[in-house]
Amino acid sequence: MNRKPRASKLLGKEGEQKACDYLLQHNYTILEKNFRHKRLEIDIIALDRKEDELVFVEVKTRSSNKLEQPVSALSNQQLQRLITAAQIYLEKRQLNKAHRFDIIGILPQKVEHLKNITVDW
Numbered sequence: 001m002n003r004k005p006r007a008s009k010l011l012g013k014e015g016e017q018k019a020c021d022y023l024l025q026h027n028y029t030i031l032e033k034n035f036r037h038k039r040l041e042i043d044i045i046a047l048d049r050k051e052d053e054l055v056f057v058e059v060k061t062r063s064s065n066k067l068e069q070p071v072s073a074l075s076n077q078q079l080q081r082l083i084t085a086a087q088i089y090l091e092k093r094q095l096n097k098a099h100r101f102d103i104i105g106i107l108p109q110k111v112e113h114l115k116n117i118t119v120d121w
Contacts, residue, residue, distance in 0.1 A: 015061025019111070026113075028049065029049060031045045031047055037088045042058075042086060043057055044056075053099055055099065055102050058078070058082055058102070059104050059106065060104070100116045100118070
């Protein structure tokens with residue numbers, strides 16, 4: 001059966017592409033998109049070439065500026081799942097490298113990049 005993707009899924013994919021474009025313009029290298037392990041997922045894994053650290057990125061896309069801010073859209077449970085997925089990624093790739101967790105919020109007219117979100121969590 002060939003079903004059309006839901007509008008929210010398409011919006012999310014467009015947002016992830018915009019986030020990748022943004023990162024590439026800001027001295028990052030995209031290492032992987034949509035890393036999955038069982039039910040865990042990381043939207044984007046990038047290398048911040050300026051800071052020489054891995055960045056695990058959660059992308060939150062909104063179709064309106066009236067909705068919650070991107071950082072507000074990430075629950076504690078989602079953050080814990082992101083951290084667990086990152087640990088699995090590091091183990092699978094046998095990497096021991098400095099890393100951080102960022103959120104990129106895609107809004108109709110702007111991109112918001114919040115770095116190192118676990119510091120204030």
